[in-house]
Amino acid sequence: MRIKIDGWEQRKLGELAEIVGGGTPSTGIDSYWDGDIDWYAPAEIGEQIYLESSQRKITEEGLNKSSAKILPIGTVLFTSRAGIGKTAILLKEGCTNQGFQSIVPNKEKLDSYFIFTRSEELKRYGETVGAGSTFVEVSGKQMANMELMMPKTMLEQQQIGEYFQSLDHLITLHQRKCMTNR
Template identity: 50%
Template sequence: MSNKEERKAPVLRFKGFTDDWEQRKLKNIAIISDGIHQTPNYVNKGIMFLSVENILNLKSKKYITSQDFENNYKTKPLFHDIFMTRIGSVGVTNILETNKPIAFYVSLALIHPQHVSAYYLNYLLKSPSSQKEIWKRTLHIAFPKKINKDEIGKINIKVSQNKQEQIKIGNLLKKMEKFISLQQRKLNELKEVKKTLLSQLFPSKGQYRPIIRFKKFTNKWTKRKLGNIAKIIGGGTPSTSNHDYWNGNINWYSPTEIGNNIFVNSSNKKISIKGLNNSSAKLLPGGKTILFTSRAGIGNMAIMLTDGCTNQGFQSWVIDDTKIDIYFLYSLGRLLKHDAIRQASGSTFLEISNKEVKKLLLEIPSFTEQKLIGNMLRKIDDDIVRQKERIILITKIKKNLLQKLFV
């Protein structure tokens, strides 16, 4: 036995609790029920009907009649019962926080806690030790994989026998989860603000003035071809059979590295000076280059902070930063993605050529107005990045608590 399996109490505890935890089977502390096996007749309004895809927020747009509900459900979900997915993504749980009647499909198991705190049991089932037990009892050769109701009942879990300890653990993790949800709502709100700004800080199709502007700017924006305001430069790949061309100190990007982050400063693979000089790859200046994917996901973009080059899956934009604000162009460029896809061609995969990228049309204001718009959008993007980082950090803390608060 490992040390972890021998433990009789969690690593992290609230003050005043010292008793060992007892190993129990889930069926000894909860009643477990299946949902209905047949697909019901859905109606426009009635009793909400849940399946696997609804488990994260316990909301659905599917409904059944009250009559079907009464006829098909001997066991009806109650306030603070727990749903657990048992088909597909096995072992995801959520707790019911409403007294309204709820119907559910056989892909979910209903767990009714007995003599144990509901929130405590919900998070206990989410803990790594319980998830390991669920995994062991899951039928993996089935497609999709599933766990039978009887096997759910046989899950071995170590349980605190002190109800007050259960309540404290459940309340702590409940607050943590609600805090994460609050942060996620803030992130969604920031994204909505940015979406609105993008629609109003740039002119609509066929228009030459945006809906909202900074004070004192009234002139029409000028329609320009992208090739007239930036150098459009493709990439290349050094021979992979020549080891001297690789593992140097020159960044060399591929399209799969672009799209998740606004800025990039280090690539997964590097090439050498020899590789650069013996390929069609071009060294692009950091701080003045927007990487723009031209295949395998056309129109993904990133601002390159340090010098580097790309493979041939790019048509990158190199600017004169005394005439074009790079963040303005990056933000505006994201609105060009649909135009770029429309201009793409190819039988094996879609690709937009250097010539077609140069023809992409956009409206440009004065350099001063560009900088103001770019600065505003960068501030909100910075807020979005910080909010994402905050959510990642809090989620890691919650994960750590699930490991430490349970045996």
């Protein structure tokens, strides 16, 4: 049953995006590493909104010999364990290790920045449904089943995303100003 409220409706994240896990090439095989493919680890996801380059890179061979997958520009990386819920948006194609369940928006159904603005909600959901004895982890299937209230139109998502993007930009400018005035 879908709930509808004034132009918004409840949708499953998996209806709006593909949820993609990551992978790690064998660290014992040198030919898998130091290539030109960005490969992100959860520790690299901090307070930044956008990602342009990873600390470590893998080769085409490393990509092909692991479960890592190339993620398109606009993918929202979502850490799925050991600090569930850190998010960032890819500005350049890349891949991740298995500590992610990345959200690859269907370009006709989900705006990247709009879903990024829902990071706290994504985090709470991941912490609630995640399981594990050593550390809590949320699966791709669990993420795909997350229900969200969404605007019916892509235009409204984009407008909301742009509004929050301009606020985030303004906050960043003020933070820089405060740092230089110290």
